[in-house]
Amino acid sequence: MNDTGRAPTAEVEGAVAAPVPIEGIRGKLTRDAPLAKLVWFKSGGHADWLFEPADLDDLRDFLARLDGQLPVMALGLGSNMIIRDGGVPGVVIKLGKAFAKVEVRDDHVIACGAGAHGILVSSTARDAGVAGLEFLRGIPGTVGGFVRMNGGAYGKETADILIDCDVVMPDGAFLTLPVTDLRYSYRHSALPDGATVVAARFQGASGDPAAIGAEMDRIAQAREQSQPIRTKTGGSTFKNPEGHKAWQLVDAAGCRGLKMGGAQVSEKHTNFMINTGDATSADIEGLGEEVKHRVYAHFGVELEWEIQRVGRP
Numbered sequence: 001m002n003d004t005g006r007a008p009t010a011e012v013e014g015a016v017a018a019p020v021p022i023e024g025i026r027g028k029l030t031r032d033a034p035l036a037k038l039v040w041f042k043s044g045g046h047a048d049w050l051f052e053p054a055d056l057d058d059l060r061d062f063l064a065r066l067d068g069q070l071p072v073m074a075l076g077l078g079s080n081m082i083i084r085d086g087g088v089p090g091v092v093i094k095l096g097k098a099f100a101k102v103e104v105r106d107d108h109v110i111a112c113g114a115g116a117h118g119i120l121v122s123s124t125a126r127d128a129g130v131a132g133l134e135f136l137r138g139i140p141g142t143v144g145g146f147v148r149m150n151g152g153a154y155g156k157e158t159a160d161i162l163i164d165c166d167v168v169m170p171d172g173a174f175l176t177l178p179v180t181d182l183r184y185s186y187r188h189s190a191l192p193d194g195a196t197v198v199a200a201r202f203q204g205a206s207g208d209p210a211a212i213g214a215e216m217d218r219i220a221q222a223r224e225q226s227q228p229i230r231t232k233t234g235g236s237t238f239k240n241p242e243g244h245k246a247w248q249l250v251d252a253a254g255c256r257g258l259k260m261g262g263a264q265v266s267e268k269h270t271n272f273m274i275n276t277g278d279a280t281s282a283d284i285e286g287l288g289e290e291v292k293h294r295v296y297a298h299f300g301v302e303l304e305w306e307i308q309r310v311g312r313p
Contacts, residue, residue, distance in 0.1 A: 019049060019091070020065035026054035027062065035083045035092065038075060040140070042232045044083025044281045045311060047092040055098040056168075056198055063196075064172030066091065072170045073310060074196040076142035077117070080149070080235040085281045086312025093196050095144065104128040108204040109163065114144030114197040118151075121202070122216055131207025132161055138219040140235065144197035149308075150184045154219055159184035163201040170194035187239055187306055228266045232275035237288055238303040247271035249301055253294040260287040285309055 018029055033050035036042050049070070053059035063072065071090030075081075099115035102124040110125050110133060118136035121143065125133040136146070138153040145151060146158045147165050162179040169175065169192065183190040191197070223229060238246040250256070250270040258265045262279030265287065266272040273284055292303045 019070055020062065025062050025065075026058050028052040029062075033092070035075070035078075035088065038094065039078030039081050039083055039234075040232060041078075041082060041234050041275050041279070041281070041284060043085075043275055043279055043284060045085050045087030047088045047090075049091045050094060051091055052094045052096055053098070056174075059093070059095075059196065059198070060168055060172045060174060062172075063168060063170060066170070067172075068170045068194075072194040072196065074114075074144055074148075076115070076145040077140060079140040080145070080307050082234060082281050082285055082307055082309045084285070084309065084311035084313050088311040095142075095196075095198070099144075099198060100142075104130065105201075108132075108206060110202045110204055112143045112200050112202065114142060114147070114165075114199055116143045118142070118146065125202075125204055126209055126212040126216060129207055129209050129212070130204035131212050132156075132204040133202060134212055134215040134219060137216040138223050140229070143200050147182070147197045147200050148189055148191050149187055150182075150189055152187075154222070157184075157186075161202040161204065163203050165200040166198050167191070167195040168198055226269055228268045228272050228274055231266070232277075232279075233266070233272050234284070234307050236271050236306045237273050237291070238271060239306045241301050241303065244301060245271075246303060249295045249299055249303070250291055253291070253298045255291045255294055258287065258291065260290060263287040265291060282313070 030050045033047045035047055036044050051062060053062060072093060073088060074093045095115035099113040101113045102116050102121055103111045105111055108130045110130060112121050118139045118141055122133050122137040135154045135156040139151050141151055150158045164176055164178045166176050240246050247270045255265050256270050257267050261283030262276050263283040264274050264276050266274050273287055295301055295303050
């Protein structure tokens, strides 16, 4: 409470009028919010509105007031995303520390907030002697993104460990969805559009912390050696087509090092694109489309984007 005896009201930046009444909303609401700094490519436009809720109740209250009037998109680390230069319509939800807790429960269950980073989840599991979550060490993202996109690496994916997840719908409704409701496939889920993942439970198994740590170290080293992780990148660009590896097709089509504006196909790993310094999102997306064209022309294989591309062109 503030000194008036009432709950504090949301801080609103850059706005004359909020999209909903904000009395009692405690999070931070920003109009015309720049998003480039929040994504790994460091490119792209602004969000019409960016909301950073104080906690779960605050998020539910805000979305209930919004009542589906505007599109809603959750944003995690932005490690596998292109924000188009025209920006994102509606409201972007960015979850903070209140959604980043990780807890060890009975029967080797790890309960996580959707804002928790993969390295925190896997490290917490390691320290508790819970095996099976080591692969999360190799994915630069948050639990919410893993759940939505069936994030995976090094032979495992979220579908292998997820028990259930909590989501808040665009109208503020709170649901707990079992893994079967998400109908997972490769880098895809049936999570409803506009649903914001706020928490998830993962099932692990008993393990030796030293062995778990050694596997995590192996994954970290492999990632360091094979991927351009110290550049402005967006993770794996294309899904692996049936019977193929995307990077091999891209390489064989002569696209290693290919450039468009400030964007470039990585010399180190050809299924990664990088921002060499001043790329626009149009450069990056255009380069990806050119790679797709060349691969299809050479091999008749249609590559499918793995990176999410969102917003106005």
